[in-house]
Amino acid sequence: MGVESLSPGSRIASVLATASRIARRPMVREGFRDAMPMAIGIAAWGLVAGVAMAKSGMGVVLAILMAVTVYAGSAQIAALPLIAAGAPMWVVWATAACVSLRFVAFSFHYRPYFAHLPRGRRILLSYFMGDTNFALFVRRFQAPVAEHAHVDYFLGSALTTYVVWQVSIITGIVAGHAIPAEWGIGFAGTMALLALTCTQLRSPSTSVAAVVAACAAVAAYGLPLRLNIVVAISSAVATVALVRHARSALKGTTA
Structure with missing residues (x-):
């Protein structure tokens, strides 16, 4: 059935x-x-x-x-x-x-x-x-x-x-x-x-990204349509990507 x-x-x-x-x-x-x-x-x-x-x-x-x-x-x-x-x-x-x-x-x-x-x-x-x-x-x-x-x-x-x-x-x-x-x-x-x-916030990279995102959100607070949130997210993602890229480059140099 x-x-x-x-x-x-x-x-x-x-x-x-x-x-x-x-x-x-x-x-x-x-x-x-x-x-x-x-x-x-x-x-x-x-x-x-x-x-x-x-x-x-x-x-x-x-x-x-x-x-x-x-x-x-x-x-x-x-x-x-x-x-x-x-x-x-x-x-x-x-x-x-x-x-x-x-x-x-x-x-x-x-x-x-x-x-x-x-x-x-x-x-x-x-x-x-x-x-x-x-x-x-x-x-x-x-x-x-x-x-x-x-x-x-x-x-x-x-x-x-x-x-x-x-x-x-x-x-x-x-x-x-x-x-x-x-x-x-x-x-x-x-x-x-x-x-x-x-x-x-379990690592230095995530802590730095959080600080950067907070600063970006405050700095861009005057933007219309709550775009400061987008700026904060983009800044955090870019920060983590740069940190990971720097770590990979450092490992390649020391290898």
């Missing part, structure tokens, strides 16, 4: 049974455990984004639809003032694209781990990419290992992040003006992301 011939109740039961089997996998549980400490910071950012969407004048239904379909907090916060100000659509799209360019770098890093999967599944997984679960993934896997371990760990951390984010941002949208800006809940999210970033 095919899935399409099952009753709605049987389909739901089948989906829940599949989800239960996946949740029992060791690497899925490990990804869940690693992502949970970041839940407070993610929830804080979600509330900030939700409150911002509510105060922008966007209707509740449209705001929730945007939260579910976009799933990119920084892009949402960057685009909201432009939408509220009636900016041309191309400006909104360009701003969101510039802010989200880091996901291209994330995808390039994920490729050796997920290249064996069918394209449709890779597209589905790409929807759940985020800064937090990317940092956790990089920390957990230095190189490809068992085939299913990558997907399971990614699912465990990414789905945890996704659920926390959606619950918090929808809460912020519904609560709206009831959450005052004086609470400073965005600061908790900033500190959580900063702490997670610091855990990735």
Whole structure:
């Protein structure tokens, strides 16, 4: 009997049974455990984004639809003032694209781990990419290992992040003006992301790249469309590439 011939109740039961089997996998549980400490910071950012969407004048239904379909907090916060100000659509799209360019770098890093999967599944997984679960993934896997371990760990951390984010941002949208800006809940999210970033600074090259990126972001802060983020990312990538090239040249000289 095919899935399409099952009753709605049987389909739901089948989906829940599949989800239960996946949740029992060791690497899925490990990804869940690693992502949970970041839940407070993610929830804080979600509330900030939700409150911002509510105060922008966007209707509740449209705001929730945007939260579910976009799933990119920084892009949402960057685009909201432009939408509220009636900016041309191309400006909104360009701003969101510039802010989200880091996901291209994330995808390039994920490729050796997920290249064996069918394209449709890779597209589905790409929807759940985020800064937090990317940092956790990089920390957990230095190189490809068992085939299913990558997907399971990614699912465990990414789905945890996704659920926390959606619950918090929808809460912020519904609560709206009831959450005052004086609470400073965005600061908790900033500190959580900063702490997670610091855990990735394991070598002199990454530390130097982080300092260069921070300086570049501040120096280019006046650029429109949040292009200072693109400048910071490009500076960090260029710094790491130069350091690696210098090391290779030095090894070749001493060999």
